[in-house]
Amino acid sequence: EVQLLESGEGLEQPGGSLRLSCAASGFTFSSYAMSWVRQAPGKGLEWVSTIGGSGGSTYYADSVKGRFTISRDNSKNTLYLQMNSLRAEDTAVYLCAKHSGSTAYYGIDYWGQGTLVTVSS
């Protein structure tokens, strides 16, 4: 059974940093691209970033480019999102998602439940 468990929930001040993790199980982690998607309170879903199975390809939304870094440790079956220079508009539930293939252009087939990031002074 595929399981994706996010962690790193927290309250951070504007300008601060936070790192999210997503522990994956139930599949061969290195064979699949992974993404982060967020949902601000009362808003729709927004794609944040994707990383290929090998970690060699990364993609970012313009809203986070230069501030967020996606990475993965295939030996630990874990996905990360390093978030720097946080802004109030980054406040959201962040969900980890698995793609159905090794590149970003395979659709998402499994999701985690998410972890809440709040940016406020």
Place this chain on the structure above:
Amino acid sequence: AIQMTQSPSSLSASVGDRVTITCRASQGIRNDLGWYQQKPGKAPKLLIYAASSLQSGVPSRFSGSGSGTDFTLTISSLQPEDFATYFCLQDYDSPFTFGPGTKVDIK
């Protein structure tokens, strides 16, 4: 970026009703579209991939159709467990974009 619109934004229906939800892309996306169901506090669940393929384990009352810019999710006979929010996602091109969602509630 490809914009995804979705209609209706909400609907009220009864158990047994046929429900149709539409997503439209601002440009052609072949069949690179998925449909998902989300319930409050739960992880989204994939229902349909590649516009019309039923994900394993998903009841056959769910179906998808369309290609290019116009896509449809149909629930042939609404069941109590189907009251939820449904959204589409295009994976044709980055940035990947979502429809704003359709909330299906009980009439």
